[in-house]
Amino acid sequence: MTKEFAVPPVDFSGGSTTGANFQQRRAPAPPFQPPRPSSASSSIPFMSFDAASAAASTPAGPFGGTIASSSSFGGGGGYASFEDEEPLLDELGIHPDQIWKKTRSILNPFRINKTVHKDSDLSGPIFLYLALCLFQLLAGKIQFGVILGWVVVSSIFLYIVFNMLAGRNGNLNLHTCTSLVGYSLLPVVMLSAVSLFVPQGAGPVRFVIAAAFVLWATRACSNLVVSLADGGEEHRGLISYACFLIYTLFSLLVIF
Amino acid sequence: MYNNMGPQPGMPRPPGNPQPGPFGNPFTGAGSGFIRGGLGAYGERILGSSSEYVQSNISRYFSDPQYYFQVNDQYVRNKLKVVLFPFLHRGHWTRISEPVGGRLSYKPPIYDINAPDLYIPFMAFGTYVVLAGLSLGLNGKFTPEALNWLFVKGLVGWFLQVMLLKVTLLSLGSGEAPLLDIVAYGGYAFAGLCLAGFSKIMWGYSYYALMPWTCLCTGIFLVKTMKRVLFAEVRSYDSSKHHYLLLFLALVQFPLLIWLGNISVNWLF
Numbered sequence: 001m002t003k004e005f006a007v008p009p010v011d012f013s014g015g016s017t018t019g020a021n022f023q024q025r026r027a028p029a030p031p032f033q034p035p036r037p038s039s040a041s042s043s044i045p046f047m048s049f050d051a052a053s054a055a056a057s058t059p060a061g062p063f064g065g066t067i068a069s070s071s072s073f074g075g076g077g078g079y080a081s082f083e084d085e086e087p088l089l090d091e092l093g094i095h096p097d098q099i100w101k102k103t104r105s106i107l108n109p110f111r112i113n114k115t116v117h118k119d120s121d122l123s124g125p126i127f128l129y130l131a132l133c134l135f136q137l138l139a140g141k142i143q144f145g146v147i148l149g150w151v152v153v154s155s156i157f158l159y160i161v162f163n164m165l166a167g168r169n170g171n172l173n174l175h176t177c178t179s180l181v182g183y184s185l186l187p188v189v190m191l192s193a194v195s196l197f198v199p200q201g202a203g204p205v206r207f208v209i210a211a212a213f214v215l216w217a218t219r220a221c222s223n224l225v226v227s228l229a230d231g232g233e234e235h236r237g238l239i240s241y242a243c244f245l246i247y248t249l250f251s252l253l254v255i256f
Numbered sequence: 257m258y259n260n261m262g263p264q265p266g267m268p269r270p271p272g273n274p275q276p277g278p279f280g281n282p283f284t285g286a287g288s289g290f291i292r293g294g295l296g297a298y299g300e301r302i303l304g305s306s307s308e309y310v311q312s313n314i315s316r317y318f319s320d321p322q323y324y325f326q327v328n329d330q331y332v333r334n335k336l337k338v339v340l341f342p343f344l345h346r347g348h349w350t351r352i353s354e355p356v357g358g359r360l361s362y363k364p365p366i367y368d369i370n371a372p373d374l375y376i377p378f379m380a381f382g383t384y385v386v387l388a389g390l391s392l393g394l395n396g397k398f399t400p401e402a403l404n405w406l407f408v409k410g411l412v413g414w415f416l417q418v419m420l421l422k423v424t425l426l427s428l429g430s431g432e433a434p435l436l437d438i439v440a441y442g443g444y445a446f447a448g449l450c451l452a453g454f455s456k457i458m459w460g461y462s463y464y465a466l467m468p469w470t471c472l473c474t475g476i477f478l479v480k481t482m483k484r485v486l487f488a489e490v491r492s493y494d495s496s497k498h499h500y501l502l503l504f505l506a507l508v509q510f511p512l513l514i515w516l517g518n519i520s521v522n523w524l525f
Binding site: 146 | 321322324326327328329332374375378379382383385386389390392393398400403
């Protein structure tokens, strides 16, 4: 069945109402635009494909019109042309350079750069979560749901503990909390990558390496949480113990 | 009043509804921020219209949870010492009360070592789960599902402990201690369990020495605390009935904690 996009109505002989209706019935409505009225000879300015399809809308070519108009046709309703659209990543809200900057800031556990973490986003944590699941998959453990569930539960746990401890001036919100817990998973991701090469079995080497990475993650997460939200300074030790519990839990998944 | 709550979901705002519970309005402070922030901008729309209903119901069953988190490092250290070695605690076990707004209320945990808090029980519970996972893993039986079941087991144990304390209070004629107090007292058992679990990982046989010790210490701690609670809450002081119930409380700790400390894949036993 030929796809007939709504090209400007071709004048059939007579231009009778039946002809126009016939045209209308056969032209499938584009998914996001209403079917063309028959009086389209007056150019309707908002129809984006007019410019392209007008050139191609020869009476002979439903195909030609199709090909020409589909290129600008696929450009989203309301946009003037394909080139004017927003890039896909921007539209989804994923900013790779920001993710890279934030990830790099976790790499140094001794100096916390809190300005780069000020706007929280969840796409970086999703990448890190997928990377952790990938490394676990390489180790033979299929734990996608488990890790996701544990990330959610631990970020809710940290959110509750921080806000309760901080009292009246606690203003950590759940989005920021999840974002920080997710970004601080980077050492755990590295641990799971490293533990692919460390010999199997619960030897002391594995534990020492795991302990180092867990302490790194704890330090990063607790410093970020305390510096980004008010009210946490005098409870630093208590909050970092909560973070320590969270990352020990993840390292259990990796070690065993 | 609710118009400008939208863009600041995380900020706690005191609502204009004055209905103080025993420790102040449970919706101020972090409680408000938690509940409203947790639901984002829709929180005040969902909760706003029914907040008085929800508030009155919640404050009937829960006292202000924020009271139990006013802790600091020093309190945590000293309280752990009291829970793990209760016989070393010199001084009295009664809570210090202060008149606040015409009613008698207890001082928060920072100022009073005998006040219950919820931070230690939560952290002890989490540590128990982590240590249980560690000991499962060292025996080669670790799976995430087993850890989830251990979490459930810990929750059941905590619930049983709370039920035990509540039944003790009720059978003596008054169950009016705040529920979160009882939950806190019930959760202190996990601190001893963590100690026993840790020693089990370090050296297997020390577990058999440390477990009765933990049960004993938790029993003593609960007896001394509940004695004061009973004294404060119950009208008539029927000494022999009190003492038998407290003894029963301490004796039941043994099977309960041994069950909780027995970490294996079959979570029920």
